[in-house]
Amino acid sequence: MFRVLALALVLSVSFAGVVPNPATDGDRGEYVTLSVPENTSLGAYTLADGETTVRLPDRTVSGLVALAADPALARNLTDARVVRVPGFPRLANGGETLVLRRNGTVVDRLTYENAPESEVFADGGWRPLGATDFQTATASDVAVSAFALPDAPQRVLAALRGAEERVLLAGYTFSSPRVARVLAAAADRGVRVRVLVEGGPVGGVAVNSARVLGDLAAAGVEVRVFDGPRSRYAYHHAKYAVVDDRALVTSENWKPGGVGGHATRGWGVVLRNPAVADHLAAVHAADSTWRDGVAWSTYRANATFQDGAPATAAYRSDFAAWNGTADASVFVTPEDGHQTTLGVLRNASERLLVQQVHIDDARFLNATLDAARRGVRTRVLLGGAWYVREENRALVERLRTTARDEGLPLRARVVDPRSRFDHLHVKGVVTENAALVGSLNWNHESVVENREVMVQLRGGAVADYYARVFRADWRGGVWRLPLCVLAVTVGIVLGAAGVMWRRVSFSGSGRSGVPRRVPRPPSSR
Known part of the structure; x- marks a missing residue:
């Protein structure tokens, strides 16, 4: 019997998250998300917030399902399948406890506090609506x-x-x-x-x-x-x-x-x-x-x-x-x-x-x-x-x-x-x-x-x-002069080298008439 009971609990519907404060007029579009086993009928379940208890529609669904009073607005806020729930309770922005029952037996609870604007409460914390969950590739x-x-x-x-x-x-x-x-x-x-x-x-x-x-x-x-x-x-x-x-x-x-x-x-x-x-x-x-x-x-x-x-x-x-x-x-x-x-x-x-x-x-x-x-x-x-x-x-x-x-x-x-x-x-x-x-x-x-x-x-x-x-x-790099400055600098150096060349080459000959040895200009060394 214990194994059968454990299996039933594993296969039960559970809370996946809640959006009490979607930052819309009158918080329209607020919703609760459920994690639903494959091909589960919601008709056996009720949702309560301490003031209101509503029975969920007799719909057979699977996966992530959002419950809302205003499905048209909720669909803009979630990729989950949205199910309209007549009499859906108003979710308090200041916080409350939601209770999910199956045939009168409590199967899950979700408690949140101080709902920020446009955020979802899931896994014990708040995160922005639409936030992604990409793992490392x-x-x-x-x-x-x-x-x-x-x-x-x-x-x-x-x-x-x-x-x-x-x-x-x-x-x-x-x-x-x-x-x-x-x-x-x-x-x-x-x-x-x-x-x-x-x-x-x-x-x-x-x-x-x-x-x-x-x-x-x-x-x-x-x-x-x-x-x-x-x-x-x-x-x-x-x-x-x-x-x-x-x-x-x-x-x-x-x-x-x-x-x-x-x-x-x-x-x-x-x-x-x-x-x-x-x-x-x-x-x-x-x-x-x-x-x-x-x-x-x-x-x-x-x-x-x-x-x-x-x-x-x-x-x-x-x-x-x-x-x-x-x-x-x-x-x-x-x-x-x-x-x-x-x-x-x-x-x-x-x-x-x-x-x-x-x-x-x-x-x-x-x-x-x-x-x-x-x-x-x-x-x-x-x-x-x-x-x-x-x-x-x-x-x-x-x-x-x-x-x-x-x-x-x-x-x-x-x-x-x-x-x-x-x-x-x-x-x-x-x-x-x-x-x-x-x-x-x-x-x-x-x-x-x-x-x-x-x-x-x-x-x-x-x-x-x-x-x-x-x-x-x-x-660190090496200093580089701008092109115009570099050109002027090279011109000055070459001009000076040319003057030196002329002075050495044409300063006269020895008494024997043999020209003096002329060194190469510095620029060619």
Whole structure:
């Protein structure tokens, strides 16, 4: 009998979640979700909130089912099947206990408190409505093309060209005319092209960005903007693209100064793997089809745009792309805020190279220090842009003091790019056999509130590639004069050399009439 009773309990309906405060007029559309075994009749069940008890409709259902008084509104808030329940109890925003009974016997209870706006209570906690639950996607022996910016902007264009079925691009900002032309050409060939960008980046959306996005929309590209007062993330900060069976992930924005190679130091990677590409395609769909994914025409009608000038500087190409194979894992935040990154830091045994714009997440900083305390040779390279320079200098001094006081193999400095790039924008980590590449800044908001996309690459060869780029940035670049100044300088030097030549060559002959030995001009030595 015990086994029969246990089986009955396992197969019973149970609470999956509740949305008491959907941020609609009068909280219309509020609902309760149930987890229902296959082909279960709801007619034997009642729902009570302490004041009202209602019998559920005699419907045979399966899986995740939402109960609501207003199914039309509830369907806008959940992907679950929605069942209308006449007399559905009003759910208190301040909290209450819901009781589910089968033939008068209690089978489950759910208690919540202080319901935030537009959030669902499930698994003992609140999360935004529409929040995703993507697990890490892992693949072995993936064809990889690793690259650095501003050195190899052509690798970005090469990854986007030649699309046959789909291009799904996601970013924080987008203002690159070159990338836009590639996308428009793909759409003209009949390729499904979709773009998703952040609607409220720091400083606002630039006029040139609005122009490029408008041109894309006019060319038949589906452009959506992550925007709205109840967005699921603080910022849509991810930078990636899905092109057929390839996934491109970078640390850089889709603008001339980012993927265009005209300003920032960044890292990127192209992964050729259908499963990884499909995983990011699912992320793109989830982020662009919820109610905070607004069509460009709707966003454009109510938006204002800011002035801005695109970056146009040119830099040397010291690092070509590296091509090979590696194991790869793709993870996203806020689902995986700390786990994978901390795992990489904690598994370092020989070297740990951290390259970040800034660090103010204590968990990451402490894990970096712990690696040095284990004897791992640790280097921390931070950005030197005006908006983080003083904070980073102070952090570097703290790290140096800690290393000196504890005798740690840890060194830290603020980057000095000189002529090799304008400013640091990498969000990367390298160990002896792994590298992290992507958009995740080491601050609390990025970890727990933003949509970010990161790739963990496992393999000594690919890790060594990023380590070489890191070492070059650590040492600093060489000074490069502007072209006009260089030309004037060379002219002065050559002119001086010519004068010296003439003085030596024609200063006279010896008494024997044999010309004196003439040395070569300095420029030919």
